[in-house]
Amino acid sequence: MTSVTAAAESASKTAPSSKKPRRFLRGEEITAWWFVLPSFALLLIFVFYPMLQAFVISFQNYNLVGSTRSFIGLDNYKSLVTDRDFLASLRHSFHFAIVVIPIQTAISLGLALLIQKKFKLTGLFRTLYFIPVVISTAVAATVFKLIYNKEFGILNNVLKTLHLPTTNFLSNPDTAMNGVIMLGIWKGVGFFMIIFLAGLNNIPQDLYEAARVDGATKIQQFFRITLPLLNRTTAFVVIMTTIDAIKLSGLVFVLTSGGPNGATETAVYYIYKMAFQQMQMGYGTAAAFILFAIVLAISLVQMRLFRNAEH
Amino acid sequence: MNRFASIAKYTVMTVLAVISIIPILWMISGSLRPYEELFKYSSSLNIHLFVPVQPTLANFKEVIFSEGNPFLRYIANTLFVAGSVTLLVLLVNSMSAFAFAKLRFRGKAIVFALFMSAMIIPGEVTLVPNYLLMNYFGWLNSYKALVIPSMLSVFGIFLLRQFFAEIPDEILEAAKIDGASMTRTFSSIVLPAAVPPMITLALMTFLGNWDSYLWPLIVINDEKKQMIQVAIAAFSSVEGTDWSKILAASTISTVPILILFLFLQRYYIQGITMSGVKG
Numbered sequence: 001m002t003s004v005t006a007a008a009e010s011a012s013k014t015a016p017s018s019k020k021p022r023r024f025l026r027g028e029e030i031t032a033w034w035f036v037l038p039s040f041a042l043l044l045i046f047v048f049y050p051m052l053q054a055f056v057i058s059f060q061n062y063n064l065v066g067s068t069r070s071f072i073g074l075d076n077y078k079s080l081v082t083d084r085d086f087l088a089s090l091r092h093s094f095h096f097a098i099v100v101i102p103i104q105t106a107i108s109l110g111l112a113l114l115i116q117k118k119f120k121l122t123g124l125f126r127t128l129y130f131i132p133v134v135i136s137t138a139v140a141a142t143v144f145k146l147i148y149n150k151e152f153g154i155l156n157n158v159l160k161t162l163h164l165p166t167t168n169f170l171s172n173p174d175t176a177m178n179g180v181i182m183l184g185i186w187k188g189v190g191f192f193m194i195i196f197l198a199g200l201n202n203i204p205q206d207l208y209e210a211a212r213v214d215g216a217t218k219i220q221q222f223f224r225i226t227l228p229l230l231n232r233t234t235a236f237v238v239i240m241t242t243i244d245a246i247k248l249s250g251l252v253f254v255l256t257s258g259g260p261n262g263a264t265e266t267a268v269y270y271i272y273k274m275a276f277q278q279m280q281m282g283y284g285t286a287a288a289f290i291l292f293a294i295v296l297a298i299s300l301v302q303m304r305l306f307r308n309a310e311h
Numbered sequence: 312m313n314r315f316a317s318i319a320k321y322t323v324m325t326v327l328a329v330i331s332i333i334p335i336l337w338m339i340s341g342s343l344r345p346y347e348e349l350f351k352y353s354s355s356l357n358i359h360l361f362v363p364v365q366p367t368l369a370n371f372k373e374v375i376f377s378e379g380n381p382f383l384r385y386i387a388n389t390l391f392v393a394g395s396v397t398l399l400v401l402l403v404n405s406m407s408a409f410a411f412a413k414l415r416f417r418g419k420a421i422v423f424a425l426f427m428s429a430m431i432i433p434g435e436v437t438l439v440p441n442y443l444l445m446n447y448f449g450w451l452n453s454y455k456a457l458v459i460p461s462m463l464s465v466f467g468i469f470l471l472r473q474f475f476a477e478i479p480d481e482i483l484e485a486a487k488i489d490g491a492s493m494t495r496t497f498s499s500i501v502l503p504a505a506v507p508p509m510i511t512l513a514l515m516t517f518l519g520n521w522d523s524y525l526w527p528l529i530v531i532n533d534e535k536k537q538m539i540q541v542a543i544a545a546f547s548s549v550e551g552t553d554w555s556k557i558l559a560a561s562t563i564s565t566v567p568i569l570i571l572f573l574f575l576q577r578y579y580i581q582g583i584t585m586s587g588v589k590g
Binding site for chain 2: 025039053
């Protein structure tokens with residue numbers, strides 16, 4: 001009994017003082033550090049230390065096979081900016097981004113608008129649209145390889161039935177990227193539909209009611225209310241798609257292995273090829289750092305945009 | 312006019328839904344066909360493009376009991392890795408999320424900022440040094456390389472911290488008065504209150520690991536230890552002609568995930584919404 005009251009007393013003493021933000025309780029502080037420690041250790045060992053390492057390695061000629069390393073200063077970077085294959089791989093990544101961004105954004109916003117209003121089958125349609133997101137990359141790419149097949153692929157059957165020319169997208173360097181793009185959109189649209197849906201649900205309904213009272217048409221409502229208020233969401237979707245496109249690798253690995261003739265080789269594929277097939281760790285890492293600089297720049301733009309959007 | 316608009320709307324919705332799932336339905340139906348049949352009905356559009364004429368389970372049998380490519384084994388490997396990662400992610404990251412949400416300690420702001428800044432470092436950039444680190448630890452070709460670096464989820468910390476912050480301080484104070492230690496308070500009050508976000512994080516982590524391709528491709532060389540995605544990709548390039556078996560293998564690796572998703576989709580979608588709202 002006494003111990004309980006004693007504990008209550010000491011608690012009532014510490015409780016008000018704990019409201020002060022500047023006071024740190026020793027016990028609490030030690031516990032807190034123990035709670036943070038495991039993830040903080042992981043962060044330091046597997047994120048920040050490798051990041052530092054990457055920085056150092058990118059200035060080295062580091063060949064894993066002969067295990068030779070030597071410091072070569074900016075040579076890796078200098079060769080990279082004139083390396084036609086590397087520049088081509090960056091171009092492929094951006095090509096993917098530039099085509100995918102408008103199409104994917106439009107479709108995912110369209111889908112979100114279609115299923116926004118609740119009716120009986122909303123849930124079913126939302127699930128159906130979302131299923132490609134859950135299908136794993138390797139499976140999706142494998143199945144699409146067959147879908148694109150010229151003789152028996154289902155896509156060419158549809159084209160044939162519609163009396164359109166058939167083609168095997170993946171064996172022609174000019175069209176192979178389109179094959180990757182179609183798969184990318186098919187797999188990505190559902191994800192961004194959900195993001196748009198969340199954005200749409202944040203728009204206050206009374207704005208639409210007011211607009212209706214004023215006699216605005218549906219189309220006017222969309223361009224005057226929906227789109228401007230979705231600014232933030234749209235910016236997020238565009239930036240995420242760009243970053244994903246720059247980091248694109250899995251689809252390409254399985255669908256085309258970078259071919260035909262390197263036509264679908266993306267930046268990450270190039271890094272993999274350099275570092276793990278040709279064992280040029282330093283060169284591959286320098287390429288990865290250039291990639292990081294690009295992603296960082298896009299992220300900074302993103303933060304800037306969102307800060308402005310808040311005011 | 313209104314009626315016309317709604318018919319048009321439903322038509323568009325149905326067409327898009329069909330495009331979304333046709334590849335998957337086709338994969339499943341193809342996996343149930345004998346090889347000779349797979350392309351027999353593909354020259355024109357008809358019902359047998361999707362409905363097998365002579366349904367068979369032979370493809371599954373061959374894939375599952377194959378000596379060279381034991382797909383059940385790859386699935387077991389992947390279940391083991393993805394399962395352990397998921398459990399560890401929940402434990403490790405909920406602990407820090409709790410500390411960031413409810414505890415006071417010096418350096419909290421800086422440490423938290425470090426975590427958040429890690430969000431812009433793509434895993435692709437640290438691929439080479441992390442591989443060298445695995446090599447140095449002697450973890451290549453072992454599941455340690457797949458599990459231990461994956462235990463950290465900065466997004467998980469961010470997500471859980473939001474939920475933990477909403478738990479009223481009074482409840483935690485009351486637990487303290489009753490003499491509960493911080494660990495006790497965490498495990499019997501905070502965690503049970505956060506079941507939905509924990510399911511969200513668990514599902515995202517599990518699916519993410521089920522899908523992982525590049526990292527297992529790099530660190531695992533022993534075929535018997537390989538993950539399902541790498542196995543499928545390798546299978547389809549080796550057995551390039553035996554499409555029935557490829558479809559069966561893809562179906563085996565997809566159906567469990569699809570079922571898991573259908574049951575828990577609410578949580579998964581919640582997680583995506585969170586990542587979008589964050590901005």
